[in-house]
Amino acid sequence: MEIVSTAPEQSFSFGRQLGQLLQEGSVLCIIGDLGAGKTLLVQGIAQGLGLNEEITSPTFTVMNVYEGTIPVYHFDLYRLESPEQLVDIGFDEYTNGGGIAIIEWPDKFPGFMPDSYLRIELIKTGDNDRLIKVSPQGAHHHLLYEELKQACS
Numbered sequence: 001m002e003i004v005s006t007a008p009e010q011s012f013s014f015g016r017q018l019g020q021l022l023q024e025g026s027v028l029c030i031i032g033d034l035g036a037g038k039t040l041l042v043q044g045i046a047q048g049l050g051l052n053e054e055i056t057s058p059t060f061t062v063m064n065v066y067e068g069t070i071p072v073y074h075f076d077l078y079r080l081e082s083p084e085q086l087v088d089i090g091f092d093e094y095t096n097g098g099g100i101a102i103i104e105w106p107d108k109f110p111g112f113m114p115d116s117y118l119r120i121e122l123i124k125t126g127d128n129d130r131l132i133k134v135s136p137q138g139a140h141h142h143l144l145y146e147e148l149k150q151a152c153s
């Protein structure tokens with residue numbers, strides 16, 4: 001699925017729709033350059049999940065936890081230098097557990113990502129224009145993908 005966003009509010013509201021559909025075990029990998037809108041998207045997702053916290057990228061802390069009805073583990077792998085650090089922070093437990101995992105910069109360690117996730121790529125095509133490409137990866141995110149497609153149609 002591809003969505004053309006022509007304003008930040010549009011990307012935010014796409015995130016909100018996605019957030020409303022997430023369940024325990026949902027994993028989102030968000031790919032995009034600096035300024036593409038990854039954090040803005042996560043802010044929309046958080047609103048869709050009913051979280052009231054202020055959401056910023058965990059660039060220096062690697063992971064933020066938001067305690068909602070379902071715990072949300074928000075990762076930013078931008079500054080991680082080696083995949084061993086993923087083990088140190090318990091990445092596998094968080095991404096295969098009972099929560100929701102949202103991963104920014106998953107492309108830094110492609111071989112270390114979970115088997116199944118919803119892949120979201122943000123491509124900057126203009127100052128206020130973004131192409132959002134969404135696809136399910138692995139066995140467990142097809143239903144979420146279909147629901148999202150429906151919600152966005």
Ligand SMILES: Nc1ncnc2c1ncn2[C@@H]1O[C@H](COP(=O)(O)OP(=O)(O)O)[C@@H](O)[C@H]1O
Nearest residue numbers: 005006007008011034035036037038039040128
């Ligand atoms: N259509 C759009 N979708 C998302 N962000 C947009 C859009 N148009 C402009 N922007 C701006 O791009 C910036 C994205 O920032 P941010 O979400 O922090 O990016 P990232 O986390 O990918 O580095 C914000 O300042 C936002 O207002």
Ligand SMILES: [Mg+2]
Nearest residue numbers: 038039057104
């Ligand atoms: Mg960011």
